[in-house]
Each structure stands twice: as structure tokens, then as C-alpha cells.
Amino acid sequence: MTLDQLRTGQLAGARGVALQCCGLTEFPREIFDLADTLEVLDLSGNALSDLPEDLDRLHRLKVLFCSDNRYTELPAVLGRCKRLEMVGFKANRIRTVPAGALPPALRWLILTDNEVEALPAAIGRCERLQKLMLAGNRLQTLPVELAACHGLELLRISANRLEALPGWLPVLPRLAWLAFAGNPFDDRAEAAAVEAAGIAPVSWQRLVLRERLGEGASGWIHRADWTQDDGRLQPVAVKLFKGAVTSDGWPHSEMAACMAAGAHPGLITALGRIEGHPEGTPGLVLALVDPRFRNLAGPPSLETCTRDVYAKDARWPLSTALRLAQCIAPAAAQLHAHGVLHGDLYAHNILWDGEGAGRLGDYGAASFLPTDDPETALSLQRIEARAFGLLLGELLARSHSESDADARRLARLSELQARCTQPAAAARPLLAEIAAALAAA
Template sequence: MSQENLQILQSGNLVNAKRLDLSCGLTEVPREVFEHSETLEVLNLTGNALSSLPEDLPRLHKLRILFCSSNQFTTFPEVVGECSSLQMVGFKSNQIEQVPDMEFPEELRWLILTDNRIKTLPESLGQCTQMQKLMLSGNQLRSLPESFAQFANLELLRLAANEFAHLPSWLTSLPRLAWLAFAGNPVAPAPSSDDIPMTDIPWSALQLENLLGEGASGRISKAQWHSGNGSAPRAVAVKVFKGAMTSDGLPENEMAAALAAGRHENFVDVLGRITQHPHGAHGLVMSLLDEGFMNLAGPPDFESCTRDIYTGGQTFSLGTAHGIALSAASVGVHLHARGLMLGDMYAHNILHHDDGRCRITDFGGATFVPQGDLGLKQALERLEVRAFGILLEELLDRCTGDTAESRAVNTMRTLQAQCQGTPSERPLFADIQRLLESIVP
């Protein structure tokens, strides 16, 4: 389709384009792109052979989103800084080694530099005070610029699969940071998934059926598990990891976290670890959920940046909202007691059933928390408590209830504010769970 898009672009028949998607082996940006300088807002150049951008790129003065992932850049192009309207920039999976000390777009709030070769970032990047989402997994970073301490709006940060021996001292003091992943660093040593006690299930015992879903880290399929011993096959879900770097980090770290998390009523039960895959892939065998389970919300889009997308008019009863919140708090208690932080406590990672059951489904951002420093351990928990507070706010904003229920709502609104307050004053998950258990919706 991208080749067709290029042909349409070059034909001159495209008028007032707001978005262009061009992925067809380009070695340079077609000059015809600039014929849309008065209208173009999204330029997607992912999957080409580009190593530079044209010097007159700022002519696209309405350009808000620029994707240049899966190309051949070795240096982050300085011309990007001259595009004053840019809010989202993606250079995932290039070979970038250098990010110059340059001016960055003042409106930049979402920057993706995942899967490159970056060892240092410039202090000037800290001038992007609107930054909300910063994706840096899969590089060679050992530290972050001190100027990042002024990222008062930063909410999601991915640092997985780098070389951090210590976390920046100011990191847990960022007032809005809620979603953090840093697995695969020396600061967060993780056990090998092979060393975690778990049933081994040979690939030959699994008969795959239909695809249930696909994410950045793997594919989930329905399957029949033939466990032998004359027993009937069991319907299960099988997740086979892709083995590639994702924005959250490495799939092997996700697998280790999923195994180490253990059992909980709000998890999808892990039944075993796949062995003898014909291509050497890692994978998990899990319980198959009822068809009635649905995602609580959709993931953030370009506009919402860090906020999940709920379908129009979606509402919850007070009892449902309270039950989901209590389940999420219970998961927080369970994981942090095991030395794990989820890193991705989001509504789009929660499957919910009409009968009130819910399941946390994604461990892609999970991190083994450094042990031995109680202050840091609690600070990281309070960081994740902010994510819980945002989830609680979203539930309450869509909550239906009459006056008789207002006391419970007011109590949860107070809790919500506390969870999103000053980092050092936020409650821990055990306190949150106790409070929610005391509320009768």
C-alpha cells in the first residue's frame, strides 16, 4: 500500500494531504511531500533506507508527528529541532549512536528512541518541558542528563535493556511519573526464566488453533494441550514471544516476571513454560479465559499520549468501579511483596467480565525492584501508586450512582487525590487495599 501511496503522491492527484505513509525502500524523502506543506500533519517514513532528512523539512510547518523508525540513521537529525510544531517523534530501530546537543521542538511530548546504540543524551533535551512519554529501551545508556529532573510533565518512561547500575536520584521525585520500566539493567537483576520453578511443556504437546491476539512482544493463540496419561486435551492459551526488542524491553524479562509473579486471583494462570520450540522461541502456556472477558479500555492514541481510550459513553456502576480498583490494589500488594513492579498499570492491560471478574494481562513493563534499599523500594511503589490513582480517576469519572452512594464516591475521590499527590506522601498499596476493603459500595 505504501508503494501505491508513493505513486499517488508523485502523480500529483493527492490534494491537501494531512497524513502520508511511505514505506517502500526510500533513500531520500520525495520532493512531492513538500507540495503539502500547508496541510501535512503526520509523516510516516517507517521501514525505508533513509539516513538523513532534507534540510528544508521545517517547510512542513504544520507537521505534528514524524515517524522514521526502521531506517538507517546513525545520528539523530538536527533538522528535526527546527520543526516547531512537532509533538511526537519516533526513531525506533535505527543505528543511532549520537544525539547532538541541539535545540529540540518546544512542543515535543512523545519521543521514541527505542532499539538504537545511544550511550549518552544531551542536556538540551531537558528543555522539552512538555515531555510526557519518553521511550529509551534497548540502548547503551548508563545515566540520564540532570536536566531531565525538570520533566514535571513526564508520565511514562522506558529505560529497559540499557546499562544503568543505579537509577537517577531524582527519578522517583518527578511529580507526574506513573509508568516506569527498567528491566534488563544491572540495577534490576532478574532471574533467568529457566531458573524459576515451573512445569515444562514440550511444543509437541500443543496443538495450535486460532489466533487470539498479538502484541509487541508475542502472539497468543488458542491451543489444545495434550498432557498425556490418558487424559483428555485441555483448551489453553499459548503465548509465543517474538524475541525482538519492544518499547517495554526484552521479551525474556517479561517472561521471567510473569513466572516470578506467581498465582493471584487477578492474574491469568501460567500453567507452564514451553520447551523444544522448533525455532528456539520462548513461550508460556496459560489458562484460557472465558469469551466474556473484554479489555477495560483501549491503549492511548496520538492525541491522548498517556491516557487510555474508553468507548463513547462507557460507564460503570459504583460496585464495578470499586471491584476493579480493589483488584488492581490487590495486585499491587502482591507484586511489590514479591519485589516486582508492574510498570504498566493501565486499564488497557485489564480484562474485565460483566460478572465482576478482572485479570491483569501484561507483564511487558514489569521490573524486579532493587532490593536492600527500603527507601528506594517504597519510592518505586509510590510511583506505581500514581498509575493506580489515574486508573481510579478514570473509573470514577465514568461511574454512575445515586446520592446514597456519594459517601463511598467521596472517599474514593479523596484516595484518588492522595495517590496522585506529592510522591513521598502517597499511600502504599497495602494501605489502599485496606481502605477499599472498608468501603461498602
Template sequence: MDAPTDPTLHALRRGDLAGARELRLGGPLAEFPPEIFGLAETLERLDLTGCGLTALPDEMGRLTKLRVLFCSGNRFDRLPPSLGDCRALSQIGFRATGLREVPAEALPPSLRWLTLTDNRIAHLPDALGARPQLQKLMLSGNRLRALPNSLEGAARLELLRLSANGFEALPSWLPALPRLAWISWAGNPVEGVSEPADVPRVPWTALALGARLGEGASGWIHRALWRTPASEEPEPVAVKLFKGRMTSDGLPEREMAACLAAGRHPNLTGALGQVEGHPEGGQGLLMPLIPERWRVLAGPPSLESCSRDVCAPDFAVSLDQVLRLATSVARAAAHLHGRGVLHGDLYGHNTLWDGETGEAVLSDFGAACLLPRDRAGEVWQRIETRAWGILLGEMLDRCTAEPSADSSALTDLREWEQACLQPNPRGRPSMAEVVNSLSTLLSPDRHASG
């Protein structure tokens, strides 16, 4: 046996990791280290990403406490059937492994979050819909043309990614799922083609790139100065440069198309123009520069929260901030729906806000897709209504308002939250209806009368 180069593997083989709950091995590995079974009574999270593995042992069920398994970046033609023997396993990640087959017996009974992005899967087993805890399903970048009808019974499914597959139609039962709130089908034949966006083409030579402001799954965002013929002084802007590879949400070029189709709106980080002439052939968008004091509203979902954002423990907002924040995001969503675009990822972690005024903008079009032009588009809009209702509820749960002093406004907002969360999507209000109501709550007359 070769001497391990990974210090963690070396420690595992020496017996130094007894009682460990988490294990991350960096590889390369010729085989699954049998010493891992020595942690069977305690191991809950195992990360074997990029280790060069091609198989897992038949005895995986011995890991009785294992809840999370990451095997992305390895080479698996088939999802290992032995995973189905892991009774506690709830989260599985096999991204970009070359998977072609997903056997029914590979799906553990406690499955909650399954990531199979960027593989070669053309068929999923009916057993997938027989996993009652299924909440998050990531299938972008495969060869799927249909979903198993058993998923019609997936009552807990909240987030679904279908981008960059071969769907020519979506199942009629899909928008009726009672908890579905975040979905994307961009890059499938069913999406259709957007009209060419009428935005400026910005030469790379007209930009002076500055410090990096952030990084997402699809690209990097930089501060920049834009020199335009119409202005003597360069304009401060943000530039998003795309990485050009598949993300869990879909393809970067579909993100660009959706962002351009969305048009300009004060509550969106929309596109000012499209960058051309990048020296390395990269793609980019010019966007408004958000004021420095603005912050991301929440952190992304954790392994524990699965499909729900995570806020700082001390995060709190006033009733006025909740109202202004919720109205800003609702206006952004209503504008998108009016332009035939579904955001697909309406979350606090994709919302930038001013903690002083409560004003906010919705960002990140990585999961956005084009809505059907017929009445079917209205049903999909109501899926996003639920996402907004979840965000509103999360903010109200952290609101510092005194119920006795603000009972009327709090009651109104809680009623809108419940209306947006009702299980029947067709009974939910449109985002335009939500905006009209919230605008009344924001009106000076209401504040004066209160």
C-alpha cells in the same frame, strides 16, 4: 528520476494530495521527496517508516504544521538537527535506525513523545530536560548508562522506558518526578537477577495449539489444550509464544522472568508453566485461559492522548463495577509488590475484565522489572500507585452512579484517587493500604448498612 512504485508517492508527484493532513509513504526512497514541501500548509502527520532513508533535508522547518513524524526502520546515524526547526512537532519515532547521536538542536520545542527504542545511543543532551511538554520517553535497547540531570525538571513526564541499557544505578531524583506513573528498567545491571521460578516445565508435545486469541508487541497468544499425566481430560489453557525481539518495553526474556517471578494470583494472568521443546526453539509460557466473555477494559493510548488510554465513547460502568474492578487491579499490584516485582504498565489496556461482575485480571508483563530489595523499592511502588490512581479516576469519570444516592462510596473513592495522585510519591499510599481500604468498601456489612 525513477518512476515511483508506491501509488501514494505517484499521487503526491501528480499533485493529487494537495491539502492532505496525513501522508504515509511505503518506499523504497533514495531521498526525501521534495514534493512533500508542497503540503507544508496542511501536513500534520508524516510516516516514512522503512523507506530506506539515511537523511532528512535541512529545510524540515518549512513543514510548519507537522506534529507527528515516524522514521523507524530507516538508517540514521544521527537524529536530524533540522527536526528542531519544526515548531509544531510533538511526536518523533526513530526506532531501530542505528542512531548513535542525538544532537540538542534536533529536539523541537514542542516535544511531547520521543521514541528512540533499539538504537546505539550512549548519551542524551541536557536539552532533553528543557522540553516542558515531554510526557513519554521510550529509550529501551540502547547503550545508556545515565540520564541527563536536566530531566529532574521534567514535571510532565509520565512514562519512561529504560530497559536493556547499561544502567548500574538509577538517578536519585527519578522516583521524585511528580507525574511519573509507568517505568521499566528491566535488563539493566541495576535490576539484579531473580530467583529461579518454581514452575512446571511443559513439553511442547503435551500441548495442542488452537486458535490465536491475540497478538502483542512481544508475542502471540493462542488457545491450547494441555495434556497432563494427572488428568484424563486435557485442560484448556492459553499459550504465549514470544517473538524474540526487542519491544518498546524491553526484552522478551525479561518479560518471561518477571511473569514467572510474579507467581500465581487470581487477579493476574500469571504463568502456569514454561514451555520447552518448541520445534523452532521458541520460548513460551502457559497461562490460565480467560473466560470468553471477558474483554479488554480500554484501548491503548492514541497519538493524541499520548500516555492515556482511550475508551469507547459509550463506555460506562456502575459504582459496584468500579469498586470491584479497582479492587481486583489493586490486589494484583499489591501481590506483585510483595513479590518484589513492578508491573510497569498498569493500564486499562492491560486489564481484562468481566463486564457483568466487574472482576478483573492484570495482564502483560512486557514492562515488568524487579524492585530493589531495600527501602528504595517502596518508593518505586508508589510510582505504580499513581498509575492505579489514574485508572481509578478514568473509571470514576465514566461511572453512572447518582452522587446523591452513592455519595459516601463515591467520596471515598475520589479521596483515594487524589491520595494516589499527589505529586509527592512518598506521600502516596502503598497498594496494600489501598487494598485494605477497598476491601472495607466491598464488605457485606457496608452494603447492608447503606
């Protein structure tokens, strides 16, 4: 879409408008001509620093993206937009979040990569809040009022200045995905996990990069050949990390978690850390995943917010779902045993072969369990138990039984799923217990 299309009326009746990287320095008033239909507005990548005081005239607006602009304060007018559910102001210069800037219907707030030093106590009144993304700011504490947001399911607070996790955080009844690496309180645990891993260095000169396999927020993945001591070429994957903070946190924390994870059939194993890159780029050599493996699901959409999007025809026998669960649960349990909290245990981070074999990957949201506070470490693991329970529920919902034995097995698995997702966090089983129950199933 272009500004000319907006100004000449070609976008009349549009429900969604994207005016990205158009050089905007002021909010285009022509947008108000779409007030009776506009629900999604994306103004990212411009030079905007404020919004019009009558923005609430867009009375149907549900989603607003203003990332990569020049805002220094979250605009207070947002709080008057009664239907606004998703607000994204990533990578601005925001230092202040006024209490009045929080819309009453807020479900998803993105303030990643700003300069926010504090959140207002009023955030506790956001009863519908499900997803809060605050990585890469200057937060030293979280307001205790946030504990009232019982619907909060995903929280990103990595790469801030937090000296401790608040005690109320691990017992939030619906929290399932938490990232907190790159804060002062987590530094020692991260360093200890890397030291314990003992990943060997791999000289850059021994690697020949081939085609690019993918790109994520934290880096690029290539197929590569790794020359062994005997001259043999070993096919591997190479991930080269970017330096900037991502929606989940610092790339160095992801790299550390990947190294600490260890070898497991349900994980993508780190084989070595790269040394001698000509530009000093950090990187890892990873086991190459068979190309028959594919993503189990797609990431959440604007509509689903915290739930992955599966293909419409995603169906499988119950035995296949059970095999996949039996693969992923012990993999996550091993991460916990190695001091790592995955933080993003989702179907979209699982590669599978369609028959039940799976690989849990993407450590971008991983954090490190405290080595000196076993009680907190256990409570954090039970957050991830809920994430696994939600995944198990998705697998079961798309399964079909093939025998009477399957019906009995489904009942037991459904009971396990309910235990994993119960609101009383302290009563949830740990991943090692979950893995044992699945093995017995």
C-alpha cells in the same frame, strides 16, 4: 498511500501522509506542496538516512515517524520544527542525539532499538515532555537535567547498560509508568524473582496449538490443549516469545515477570514454562481467560499521548467500578510483594467482563524491585500507585451513582484517588494500603 499519488497531486490538502516501505532513499520534495495542511508524516520502513535542512517549511507538522530507516544521528533540523510534538525513530542506527535536535514542543520521543550512548543535557529544557521511550540502546547513565522534566509520565529505559537508577527518578511528580528491566543493576533481582517462582516445566510434546488468539510486540498467543498425566485435555493459552527487543524491553524480562507474579484472581496466571520447543522458542503456558472478558479500553492515541482511549459509551454503575478496582489493586499489590513492578498499569492491559471482574495482564514493561535496597523498592512502588490512581480516576469519571450511599462512597474514592496521584511521591499510599482502603469502601 503511494508515492505516485503524492507526485500526481492526489494528496493535496492531506493532514496525514504515510509513505511506508516505499523504497525511499531520499526525502520526497513533493511533500512540501502539503506544507499548509500536513500534520502527520510517516516515512517508516524505507532507506532514509537524513532529512532536508528546510524541513521546518512544514510549519504545521506535529508528528513525524521515521522508524526502520538508516539514520545514525537524530537530525538536527527537527529542533527547528516549532510545532513538532511527537518524534519516532525506532529501529534505526542512531548513536548521537544532538542538543539542537529536540523540538521545543516535544511531548513524545521514541528512540527504541538504536545505539544511543548518551542523551544531551538539553533534554531538561523539554518542558512539555510526557513520554520518553529509550529501550534497547547503550545508555550507561541518564542526564541529571532530565529531572527538570516535571511533566514526564512514561519512561522506558529497559535493555540498556545502566548500572543504577538515578535517585531523582522515583520522585518525578507525574511519573506513573516506568520500565527498566534488562539493565545490569536489575539482573540479580530478575534472576531471584524467577528462582522464587519455581514454575514447573511443560513438555512441548504435551501441547497442541489451536487458533491464534492474538499477537503483541513480544510474541504470539494461541489457544491450546495441554495433555495431563491422566490423559485429560486442559484448555490453556500458550504464549511463544519473540527474541527481539520491544518498545518496553526484552521478552525474557516479560517472561520472568509473568512467572514471578504468582496465582491471583486478578492476574492471568502462568501455569508452566515450555521446554523442548523444536526451534528452541521460549514460551509459557497460561490460564485461559473466559472469552467474555474484553479490553477495558484502547491504548493511548497520538492525541492523548499517555491516556487510554475508552469507548464513547463507556459508562457503568459506581458499584461496578468499585468491584473492578477491588480486583486490580490487590493484584498489583501481589506483584509488588513478589518483587515485580508492572510498569504498564493501564486500562488497555486489563481484561474485564463488564460487571467488575478483571484480569491484569501484559508484563512487557515489568521490572524487578531491588532486593537489597528497600527504600528504592518502596519509592518505585509509589510510582505504580500513581498509575493506579489515574486508572481509578478514569473509572470514577465514567461511573454513575444509584443511591445516596453511592454519593458518599464516591467522595471517599475520590479522596483516595487524589492521595494516589499527588505530586509528592513519598506521600502516596502503597498498593497494599490502597487495596485495604478499597475493601473498606
